[in-house]
Amino acid sequence: xxxxxxRLRLAIGGAVLVAVSVSLxxxxxxxxxxxxxxxxxxxxxxxxxxxxxxxxxxxxxFGRFLATxxxxxxxxxxxxxxxxxxxxxxxxIAINERDYLYATQxxxxxxxxxxxxxxxxxxxxxxxxVALGAAGGIGCLxxxxxxxxxxxSIARPVLRVARASRQLAEGSQPEALPxxxxxxxxxxxxxxxxxxxxxxxxxxxxxSFLLSVSHELKTPLTAIRGYSEALDEGVFTPERxxxxxxxxxxxxxRLIADLxxxxxxxQQRFDIYPDTVDxxxxxxxxxxxxxxxxxxxxxxxxxxxxxxxxxxxDPDRLLQVVSNLIENALRCTPRGxxxxxxxxxxxxxxxxxxxGLASDDIPHAFDRFFLYRRYNNERPxxxxxxLAIVRELAQAMGGEARVAASPTGxxxxxxxxxxxxxxxxxxxxxxxxx
Ligand SMILES: Nc1ncnc2c1ncn2[C@@H]1O[C@H](COP(=O)(O)OP(=O)(O)OP(=O)(O)O)[C@@H](O)[C@H]1O
Ligand SMILES: [Mg+2]
Numbered sequence: 473x474x475x476x477x478x479r480l481r482l483a484i485g486g487a488v489l490v491a492v493s494v495s496l497x498x499x500x501x502x503x504x505x506x507x508x509x510x511x512x513x514x515x516x517x518x519x520x521x522x523x524x525x526x527x528x529x530x531x532x533x534f535g536r537f538l539a540t541x542x543x544x545x546x547x548x549x550x551x552x553x554x555x556x557x558x559x560x561x562x563x564x565i566a567i568n569e570r571d572y573l574y575a576t577q578x579x580x581x582x583x584x585x586x587x588x589x590x591x592x593x594x595x596x597x598x599x600x601x602v603a604l605g606a607a608g609g610i611g612c613l614x615x616x617x618x619x620x621x622x623x624x625s626i627a628r629p630v631l632r633v634a635r636a637s638r639q640l641a642e643g644s645q646p647e648a649l650p651x652x653x654x655x656x657x658x659x660x661x662x663x664x665x666x667x668x669x670x671x672x673x674x675x676x677x678x679x680s681f682l683l684s685v686s687h688e689l690k691t692p693l694t695a696i697r698g699y700s701e702a703l704d705e706g707v708f709t710p711e712r713x714x715x716x717x718x719x720x721x722x723x724x725x726r727l728i729a730d731l732x733x734x735x736x737x738x739q740q741r742f743d744i745y746p747d748t749v750d751x752x753x754x755x756x757x758x759x760x761x762x763x764x765x766x767x768x769x770x771x772x773x774x775x776x777x778x779x780x781x782x783x784x785x786d787p788d789r790l791l792q793v794v795s796n797l798i799e800n801a802l803r804c805t806p807r808g809x810x811x812x813x814x815x816x817x818x819x820x821x822x823x824x825x826x827x828g829l830a831s832d833d834i835p836h837a838f839d840r841f842f843l844y845r846r847y848n849n850e851r852p853x854x855x856x857x858x859l860a861i862v863r864e865l866a867q868a869m870g871g872e873a874r875v876a877a878s879p880t881g882x883x884x885x886x887x888x889x890x891x892x893x894x895x896x897x898x899x900x901x902x903x904x905x906x
Pocket of ligand 1: 687796800801804824826827828829841843844847848851852853854855856857858859860882
Protein backbone atom coordinates (compact mmCIF):
# COMPACT_ATOMS: atom_id res chain seq x y z
CA UNK A 473 0.00 0.00 0.00
CA UNK A 474 1.46 3.39 -1.01
CA UNK A 475 1.81 5.78 1.90
CA UNK A 476 0.12 9.20 1.92
CA UNK A 477 3.53 10.88 1.89
CA UNK A 478 4.65 8.97 -1.25
CA ARG A 479 1.32 9.68 -2.97
CA LEU A 480 1.60 13.39 -2.21
CA ARG A 481 5.21 13.46 -3.39
CA LEU A 482 4.31 11.70 -6.65
CA ALA A 483 1.29 13.96 -7.22
CA ILE A 484 3.10 17.22 -6.46
CA GLY A 485 6.28 16.12 -8.30
CA GLY A 486 4.23 14.98 -11.34
CA ALA A 487 2.26 18.23 -11.46
CA VAL A 488 5.38 20.38 -11.21
CA LEU A 489 7.22 18.25 -13.80
CA VAL A 490 4.31 18.57 -16.26
CA ALA A 491 4.31 22.34 -15.70
CA VAL A 492 8.10 22.53 -16.21
CA SER A 493 7.91 20.35 -19.36
CA VAL A 494 5.11 22.42 -20.91
CA SER A 495 7.05 25.61 -20.16
CA LEU A 496 10.18 24.09 -21.72
CA UNK A 497 8.34 23.00 -24.87
CA UNK A 498 6.74 26.40 -25.32
CA UNK A 499 10.10 28.04 -24.55
CA UNK A 500 11.88 25.79 -27.08
CA UNK A 501 9.32 26.60 -29.77
CA UNK A 502 9.60 30.34 -29.13
CA UNK A 503 13.42 30.25 -29.00
CA UNK A 504 13.55 28.33 -32.25
CA UNK A 505 11.26 30.78 -33.96
CA UNK A 506 13.07 33.85 -32.73
CA UNK A 507 16.47 32.34 -33.68
CA UNK A 508 15.20 31.62 -37.18
CA UNK A 509 13.79 35.13 -37.44
CA UNK A 510 17.10 36.57 -36.31
CA UNK A 511 18.92 34.41 -38.90
CA UNK A 512 16.60 35.61 -41.70
CA UNK A 513 16.89 39.26 -40.73
CA UNK A 514 20.73 38.86 -40.50
CA UNK A 515 20.75 37.35 -43.99
CA UNK A 516 18.51 40.10 -45.29
CA UNK A 517 20.72 42.83 -43.82
CA UNK A 518 23.79 41.12 -45.26
CA UNK A 519 22.30 40.73 -48.75
CA UNK A 520 21.15 44.34 -48.68
CA UNK A 521 24.69 45.51 -47.98
CA UNK A 522 26.14 43.25 -50.61
CA UNK A 523 23.66 44.50 -53.20
CA UNK A 524 25.09 48.00 -52.90
CA UNK A 525 28.76 46.99 -52.78
CA UNK A 526 31.09 47.44 -55.68
CA UNK A 527 32.36 43.96 -55.03
CA UNK A 528 29.03 42.65 -56.16
CA UNK A 529 29.48 39.37 -58.01
CA UNK A 530 28.71 38.93 -61.65
CA UNK A 531 25.47 37.16 -62.55
CA UNK A 532 25.87 33.40 -62.82
CA UNK A 533 25.07 30.01 -61.28
CA PHE A 534 24.63 29.40 -57.50
CA GLY A 535 27.94 29.16 -55.79
CA ARG A 536 30.09 30.39 -58.60
CA PHE A 537 31.19 33.41 -56.62
CA LEU A 538 31.91 34.07 -52.93
CA ALA A 539 31.20 30.50 -51.83
CA THR A 540 32.37 29.75 -48.31
CA UNK A 541 31.78 26.61 -46.29
CA UNK A 542 28.45 27.91 -44.92
CA UNK A 543 27.41 30.72 -47.28
CA UNK A 544 26.97 31.17 -50.96
CA UNK A 545 26.29 34.41 -52.82
CA UNK A 546 25.03 34.58 -56.39
CA UNK A 547 23.56 37.15 -58.73
CA UNK A 548 20.87 35.71 -60.94
CA UNK A 549 18.68 37.18 -63.65
CA UNK A 550 15.23 37.73 -62.21
CA UNK A 551 13.68 35.16 -64.53
CA UNK A 552 16.05 32.44 -63.38
CA UNK A 553 15.65 33.44 -59.74
CA UNK A 554 11.87 33.11 -60.08
CA UNK A 555 12.29 29.58 -61.39
CA UNK A 556 14.71 28.50 -58.67
CA UNK A 557 13.39 30.29 -55.59
CA UNK A 558 9.95 30.56 -54.01
CA UNK A 559 8.22 33.95 -54.28
CA UNK A 560 9.14 35.21 -50.84
CA UNK A 561 12.30 37.37 -50.41
CA UNK A 562 13.43 35.07 -47.54
CA UNK A 563 12.84 31.36 -46.94
CA UNK A 564 14.17 27.85 -46.98
CA ILE A 565 15.38 25.89 -49.96
CA ALA A 566 17.00 22.44 -50.46
CA ILE A 567 19.91 22.21 -52.91
CA ASN A 568 21.64 18.86 -53.43
CA GLU A 569 19.81 17.47 -50.37
CA ARG A 570 21.19 20.23 -48.18
CA ASP A 571 18.94 22.70 -46.39
CA TYR A 572 19.61 26.40 -46.84
CA LEU A 573 18.13 29.66 -45.60
CA TYR A 574 18.12 32.35 -48.22
CA ALA A 575 17.52 36.07 -48.64
CA THR A 576 17.24 38.04 -51.93
CA GLN A 577 17.63 41.64 -53.02
CA UNK A 578 16.59 42.99 -56.41
CA UNK A 579 19.17 45.05 -58.29
CA UNK A 580 17.71 46.17 -61.60
CA UNK A 581 17.12 43.18 -63.84
CA UNK A 582 19.04 40.85 -61.46
CA UNK A 583 18.54 39.41 -58.02
CA UNK A 584 21.32 39.00 -55.43
CA UNK A 585 20.78 35.72 -53.54
CA UNK A 586 22.56 34.91 -50.25
CA UNK A 587 22.29 31.32 -48.96
CA UNK A 588 23.30 30.04 -45.56
CA UNK A 589 23.33 26.37 -44.55
CA UNK A 590 20.60 25.53 -42.02
CA UNK A 591 23.19 23.46 -40.08
CA UNK A 592 25.35 26.56 -39.49
CA UNK A 593 22.29 28.45 -38.16
CA UNK A 594 21.55 25.48 -35.89
CA UNK A 595 25.08 25.32 -34.55
CA UNK A 596 24.94 29.06 -33.78
CA UNK A 597 21.84 28.47 -31.68
CA UNK A 598 23.46 25.59 -29.73
CA UNK A 599 24.28 27.74 -26.61
CA UNK A 600 20.59 28.68 -26.32
CA UNK A 601 19.56 25.04 -26.36
CA VAL A 602 22.19 24.17 -23.77
CA ALA A 603 20.93 27.00 -21.53
CA LEU A 604 17.33 25.89 -22.02
CA GLY A 605 18.25 22.28 -21.20
CA ALA A 606 20.11 23.41 -18.05
CA ALA A 607 17.09 25.49 -16.98
CA GLY A 608 14.87 22.44 -17.56
CA GLY A 609 17.20 20.20 -15.52
CA ILE A 610 17.31 22.69 -12.65
CA GLY A 611 13.51 23.01 -12.88
CA CYS A 612 13.14 19.22 -12.62
CA LEU A 613 15.48 19.04 -9.61
CA UNK A 614 13.56 21.87 -7.93
CA UNK A 615 10.31 20.02 -8.71
CA UNK A 616 11.59 16.87 -7.00
CA UNK A 617 12.86 18.82 -3.96
CA UNK A 618 9.62 20.81 -3.75
CA UNK A 619 7.53 17.63 -4.00
CA UNK A 620 9.57 15.98 -1.23
CA UNK A 621 9.24 19.03 1.04
CA UNK A 622 5.56 19.67 0.42
CA UNK A 623 4.68 15.97 0.65
CA UNK A 624 6.45 15.77 3.97
CA SER A 625 4.99 18.96 5.41
CA ILE A 626 1.41 18.00 4.47
CA ALA A 627 1.69 14.34 5.43
CA ARG A 628 3.59 14.86 8.71
CA PRO A 629 0.68 16.26 10.80
CA VAL A 630 -1.65 13.58 9.41
CA LEU A 631 0.89 10.88 10.26
CA ARG A 632 1.22 12.36 13.75
CA VAL A 633 -2.55 12.14 14.25
CA ALA A 634 -2.56 8.56 12.91
CA ARG A 635 0.24 7.55 15.32
CA ALA A 636 -1.47 9.22 18.29
CA SER A 637 -4.83 7.58 17.40
CA ARG A 638 -3.10 4.19 17.37
CA GLN A 639 -1.65 4.88 20.83
CA LEU A 640 -5.07 5.96 22.08
CA ALA A 641 -6.68 2.81 20.67
CA GLU A 642 -4.02 0.69 22.38
CA GLY A 643 -5.02 2.27 25.70
CA SER A 644 -1.99 4.49 26.27
CA GLN A 645 -2.10 8.27 26.62
CA PRO A 646 -0.52 10.01 23.59
CA GLU A 647 1.30 13.32 24.01
CA ALA A 648 -0.68 16.43 23.01
CA LEU A 649 -0.21 17.14 19.29
CA PRO A 650 1.44 20.48 18.39
CA UNK A 651 -1.14 22.88 16.91
CA UNK A 652 0.87 24.17 13.91
CA UNK A 653 0.60 24.54 10.14
CA UNK A 654 -2.33 25.35 7.87
CA UNK A 655 -5.69 26.11 9.48
CA UNK A 656 -7.18 22.71 8.48
CA UNK A 657 -4.22 20.85 9.98
CA UNK A 658 -4.35 23.02 13.12
CA UNK A 659 -8.06 22.23 13.40
CA UNK A 660 -7.31 18.51 13.03
CA UNK A 661 -4.68 18.60 15.81
CA UNK A 662 -6.93 20.67 18.09
CA UNK A 663 -9.91 18.34 17.63
CA UNK A 664 -7.73 15.31 18.23
CA UNK A 665 -6.27 16.81 21.44
CA UNK A 666 -9.78 17.61 22.72
CA UNK A 667 -11.04 14.14 21.87
CA UNK A 668 -7.99 12.42 23.42
CA UNK A 669 -8.37 14.54 26.59
CA UNK A 670 -12.06 13.66 26.94
CA UNK A 671 -11.42 9.99 26.27
CA UNK A 672 -8.57 9.85 28.77
CA UNK A 673 -10.62 11.64 31.42
CA UNK A 674 -13.55 9.27 30.86
CA UNK A 675 -11.22 6.27 30.96
CA UNK A 676 -9.53 7.53 34.16
CA UNK A 677 -12.89 8.19 35.81
CA UNK A 678 -14.04 4.68 34.91
CA UNK A 679 -10.84 3.05 36.15
CA SER A 680 -10.92 5.08 39.33
CA PHE A 681 -14.56 4.19 40.02
CA LEU A 682 -13.92 0.51 39.31
CA LEU A 683 -11.05 0.61 41.83
CA SER A 684 -13.22 2.35 44.43
CA VAL A 685 -16.16 -0.03 44.10
CA SER A 686 -13.90 -3.08 44.20
CA HIS A 687 -12.20 -1.61 47.25
CA GLU A 688 -15.53 -1.09 49.02
CA LEU A 689 -16.55 -4.71 48.39
CA LYS A 690 -13.87 -5.73 50.89
CA THR A 691 -15.55 -4.21 53.96
CA PRO A 692 -18.89 -6.07 53.92
CA LEU A 693 -17.08 -9.26 52.99
CA THR A 694 -14.69 -8.88 55.93
CA ALA A 695 -17.65 -8.26 58.26
CA ILE A 696 -19.52 -11.32 56.94
CA ARG A 697 -16.41 -13.49 57.29
CA GLY A 698 -15.66 -12.13 60.81
CA TYR A 699 -19.22 -12.73 62.02
CA SER A 700 -19.48 -16.19 60.48
CA GLU A 701 -16.17 -17.18 62.13
CA ALA A 702 -17.32 -15.71 65.44
CA LEU A 703 -20.60 -17.59 65.07
CA ASP A 704 -18.64 -20.75 64.49
CA GLU A 705 -16.62 -20.13 67.64
CA GLY A 706 -19.80 -19.31 69.56
CA VAL A 707 -18.63 -15.78 70.45
CA PHE A 708 -21.79 -13.98 69.21
CA THR A 709 -25.38 -15.11 69.43
CA PRO A 710 -26.82 -16.41 66.10
CA GLU A 711 -29.46 -13.62 66.14
CA ARG A 712 -26.81 -10.87 66.33
CA UNK A 713 -24.53 -12.49 63.72
CA UNK A 714 -27.37 -13.21 61.27
CA UNK A 715 -28.62 -9.62 61.55
CA UNK A 716 -25.20 -8.19 60.67
CA UNK A 717 -24.61 -10.72 57.89
CA UNK A 718 -28.00 -9.90 56.33
CA UNK A 719 -27.32 -6.12 56.44
CA UNK A 720 -23.82 -6.57 54.99
CA UNK A 721 -25.16 -8.81 52.20
CA UNK A 722 -27.63 -6.03 51.27
CA UNK A 723 -24.74 -3.56 51.12
CA UNK A 724 -22.79 -5.92 48.90
CA UNK A 725 -25.78 -5.97 46.56
CA ARG A 726 -25.74 -2.16 46.27
CA LEU A 727 -22.01 -2.17 45.48
CA ILE A 728 -22.50 -4.89 42.87
CA ALA A 729 -25.27 -2.74 41.33
CA ASP A 730 -22.65 0.05 41.16
CA LEU A 731 -20.35 -2.31 39.26
CA UNK A 732 -23.11 -3.29 36.84
CA UNK A 733 -23.91 0.38 36.19
CA UNK A 734 -20.23 1.02 35.59
CA UNK A 735 -20.11 -1.82 33.05
CA UNK A 736 -23.15 -0.28 31.34
CA UNK A 737 -21.17 2.97 31.23
CA UNK A 738 -23.95 5.02 32.75
CA GLN A 739 -22.25 5.58 36.08
CA GLN A 740 -18.74 6.80 36.82
CA ARG A 741 -19.08 7.77 40.47
CA PHE A 742 -21.03 6.58 43.51
CA ASP A 743 -24.66 7.66 43.31
CA ILE A 744 -26.01 9.44 46.40
CA TYR A 745 -29.56 9.30 47.77
CA PRO A 746 -29.57 11.87 50.62
CA ASP A 747 -31.88 11.41 53.57
CA THR A 748 -32.04 12.52 57.15
CA VAL A 749 -29.80 10.16 59.09
CA ASP A 750 -29.18 9.60 62.76
CA UNK A 751 -25.39 9.72 63.16
CA UNK A 752 -25.62 7.85 66.49
CA UNK A 753 -27.31 4.98 64.64
CA UNK A 754 -24.64 5.08 61.90
CA UNK A 755 -21.87 5.02 64.55
CA UNK A 756 -23.56 2.09 66.30
CA UNK A 757 -23.92 0.13 63.06
CA UNK A 758 -20.34 0.83 62.07
CA UNK A 759 -19.11 -0.35 65.46
CA UNK A 760 -21.20 -3.53 65.12
CA UNK A 761 -19.78 -4.09 61.67
CA UNK A 762 -16.21 -4.05 62.98
CA UNK A 763 -16.80 -5.67 66.35
CA UNK A 764 -15.54 -9.08 65.23
CA UNK A 765 -12.33 -7.63 63.78
CA UNK A 766 -11.76 -5.32 66.77
CA UNK A 767 -12.02 -8.32 69.06
CA UNK A 768 -9.41 -10.18 66.95
CA UNK A 769 -7.04 -7.19 67.09
CA UNK A 770 -7.58 -6.56 70.81
CA UNK A 771 -8.76 -2.96 70.25
CA UNK A 772 -11.83 -1.52 71.94
CA UNK A 773 -14.45 0.42 69.96
CA UNK A 774 -16.33 2.93 72.11
CA UNK A 775 -19.19 5.31 71.30
CA UNK A 776 -19.26 8.89 72.55
CA UNK A 777 -22.73 10.25 71.83
CA UNK A 778 -23.77 13.87 71.57
CA UNK A 779 -27.32 14.99 72.29
CA UNK A 780 -28.53 15.82 68.82
CA UNK A 781 -26.72 13.99 66.05
CA UNK A 782 -28.76 14.14 62.87
CA UNK A 783 -27.43 15.04 59.43
CA UNK A 784 -28.39 14.87 55.78
CA UNK A 785 -26.57 12.02 54.03
CA ASP A 786 -26.92 8.74 52.16
CA PRO A 787 -26.83 6.19 55.02
CA ASP A 788 -25.06 3.42 53.03
CA ARG A 789 -22.42 5.78 51.66
CA LEU A 790 -21.89 7.32 55.10
CA LEU A 791 -21.40 3.85 56.50
CA GLN A 792 -18.75 3.28 53.77
CA VAL A 793 -16.99 6.46 54.92
CA VAL A 794 -17.02 5.62 58.62
CA SER A 795 -16.05 2.00 57.92
CA ASN A 796 -12.96 3.10 56.02
CA LEU A 797 -11.92 5.30 58.93
CA ILE A 798 -12.57 2.56 61.52
CA GLU A 799 -10.65 0.00 59.43
CA ASN A 800 -7.61 2.30 59.33
CA ALA A 801 -7.88 3.13 63.02
CA LEU A 802 -8.15 -0.56 63.99
CA ARG A 803 -5.20 -1.51 61.80
CA CYS A 804 -2.95 1.30 63.10
CA THR A 805 -3.88 1.20 66.81
CA PRO A 806 -1.73 -1.09 68.96
CA ARG A 807 -3.41 -3.92 70.91
CA GLY A 808 -5.08 -2.55 74.03
CA UNK A 809 -5.84 0.79 72.39
CA UNK A 810 -9.21 2.43 71.79
CA UNK A 811 -11.11 3.67 68.76
CA UNK A 812 -13.76 6.22 69.65
CA UNK A 813 -16.75 7.20 67.51
CA UNK A 814 -18.04 10.62 68.59
CA UNK A 815 -21.19 12.17 67.15
CA UNK A 816 -22.65 15.67 67.21
CA UNK A 817 -25.11 17.56 64.98
CA UNK A 818 -23.84 17.20 61.38
CA UNK A 819 -20.53 15.76 62.54
CA UNK A 820 -19.02 12.32 63.11
CA UNK A 821 -15.48 11.79 64.46
CA UNK A 822 -13.30 8.67 64.46
CA UNK A 823 -10.49 9.00 67.03
CA UNK A 824 -7.82 6.47 67.88
CA UNK A 825 -4.87 5.98 70.19
CA UNK A 826 -2.50 4.98 67.39
CA UNK A 827 0.83 6.49 66.21
CA GLY A 828 -0.77 9.60 64.64
CA LEU A 829 0.39 11.42 61.49
CA ALA A 830 3.18 13.95 60.91
CA SER A 831 1.98 17.56 60.57
CA ASP A 832 3.18 17.77 56.95
CA ASP A 833 1.03 14.70 56.11
CA ILE A 834 -2.16 16.59 56.96
CA PRO A 835 -2.62 18.63 53.73
CA HIS A 836 -2.24 15.50 51.56
CA ALA A 837 -3.80 12.87 53.84
CA PHE A 838 -6.79 12.31 51.52
CA ASP A 839 -4.76 12.17 48.28
CA ARG A 840 -4.82 8.76 46.69
CA PHE A 841 -1.77 6.64 47.77
CA PHE A 842 -0.06 9.57 49.55
CA LEU A 843 -0.02 8.18 53.11
CA TYR A 844 0.16 4.64 51.78
CA ARG A 845 3.48 5.40 50.03
CA ARG A 846 4.77 7.29 53.03
CA TYR A 847 4.05 4.60 55.64
CA ASN A 848 4.33 1.54 53.46
CA ASN A 849 7.47 0.36 55.27
CA GLU A 850 6.66 1.23 58.87
CA ARG A 851 2.90 0.55 59.35
CA PRO A 852 0.50 -2.14 58.26
CA UNK A 853 -1.12 -0.75 55.12
CA UNK A 854 -3.91 -1.80 52.77
CA UNK A 855 -4.19 -0.67 49.16
CA UNK A 856 -3.95 3.12 49.67
CA UNK A 857 -7.42 3.98 48.32
CA UNK A 858 -9.56 4.26 51.49
CA LEU A 859 -9.01 7.90 52.49
CA ALA A 860 -9.46 9.15 48.91
CA ILE A 861 -12.84 7.39 48.81
CA VAL A 862 -13.71 8.93 52.20
CA ARG A 863 -13.12 12.45 50.86
CA GLU A 864 -14.91 11.76 47.56
CA LEU A 865 -18.02 10.41 49.32
CA ALA A 866 -18.07 13.13 52.00
CA GLN A 867 -17.91 15.82 49.30
CA ALA A 868 -20.52 14.04 47.15
CA MET A 869 -22.90 14.24 50.14
CA GLY A 870 -22.25 17.99 50.42
CA GLY A 871 -19.89 17.65 53.38
CA GLU A 872 -16.14 17.44 53.93
CA ALA A 873 -13.47 15.25 55.54
CA ARG A 874 -10.76 16.65 57.84
CA VAL A 875 -7.96 15.18 59.88
CA ALA A 876 -6.00 16.29 62.94
CA ALA A 877 -3.20 14.29 64.50
CA SER A 878 -0.77 14.20 67.41
CA PRO A 879 1.87 11.60 68.36
CA THR A 880 -0.75 9.98 70.62
CA GLY A 881 -3.47 9.50 68.06
CA UNK A 882 -5.39 10.60 64.99
CA UNK A 883 -8.81 12.23 64.72
CA UNK A 884 -10.80 12.16 61.47
CA UNK A 885 -13.89 14.38 61.26
CA UNK A 886 -16.72 14.04 58.74
CA UNK A 887 -18.90 17.17 58.53
CA UNK A 888 -22.27 16.87 56.82
CA UNK A 889 -25.11 19.24 55.99
CA UNK A 890 -27.79 19.51 58.66
CA UNK A 891 -31.24 18.18 57.83
CA UNK A 892 -33.82 20.74 56.77
CA UNK A 893 -35.73 22.25 59.71
CA UNK A 894 -39.50 21.93 60.04
CA UNK A 895 -39.91 25.59 58.90
CA UNK A 896 -37.74 24.97 55.82
CA UNK A 897 -39.69 21.80 54.99
CA UNK A 898 -43.00 23.63 55.34
CA UNK A 899 -41.76 26.41 53.06
CA UNK A 900 -40.58 23.82 50.53
CA UNK A 901 -43.93 22.03 50.56
CA UNK A 902 -45.76 25.34 50.11
CA UNK A 903 -43.51 26.21 47.16
CA UNK A 904 -43.92 22.84 45.40
CA UNK A 905 -47.68 22.85 46.00
CA UNK A 906 -48.13 26.35 44.49
N1 LIG B 1 -5.91 6.50 61.90
C1 LIG B 1 -4.71 6.35 61.34
N2 LIG B 1 -3.59 6.36 62.10
C2 LIG B 1 -2.39 6.24 61.55
N3 LIG B 1 -2.16 6.10 60.23
C3 LIG B 1 -3.22 6.09 59.42
C4 LIG B 1 -4.55 6.22 59.93
N4 LIG B 1 -5.40 6.18 58.90
C5 LIG B 1 -4.63 6.01 57.81
N5 LIG B 1 -3.34 5.96 58.11
C6 LIG B 1 -2.22 5.79 57.16
O1 LIG B 1 -2.63 6.23 55.92
C7 LIG B 1 -2.47 5.22 54.95
C8 LIG B 1 -3.51 5.38 53.88
O2 LIG B 1 -4.80 5.04 54.33
P1 LIG B 1 -5.89 4.62 53.31
O3 LIG B 1 -7.12 4.25 54.04
O4 LIG B 1 -5.99 5.66 52.26
O5 LIG B 1 -5.27 3.34 52.62
P2 LIG B 1 -4.97 1.95 53.28
O6 LIG B 1 -5.67 1.85 54.56
O7 LIG B 1 -3.50 1.75 53.27
O8 LIG B 1 -5.59 0.95 52.22
P3 LIG B 1 -7.14 0.71 51.94
O9 LIG B 1 -7.94 1.61 52.82
O10 LIG B 1 -7.27 1.05 50.51
O11 LIG B 1 -7.37 -0.72 52.19
C9 LIG B 1 -2.57 3.94 55.72
O12 LIG B 1 -1.87 2.90 55.07
C10 LIG B 1 -1.90 4.32 57.02
O13 LIG B 1 -0.50 4.17 56.92
MG1 LIG C 1 -7.82 2.30 54.66
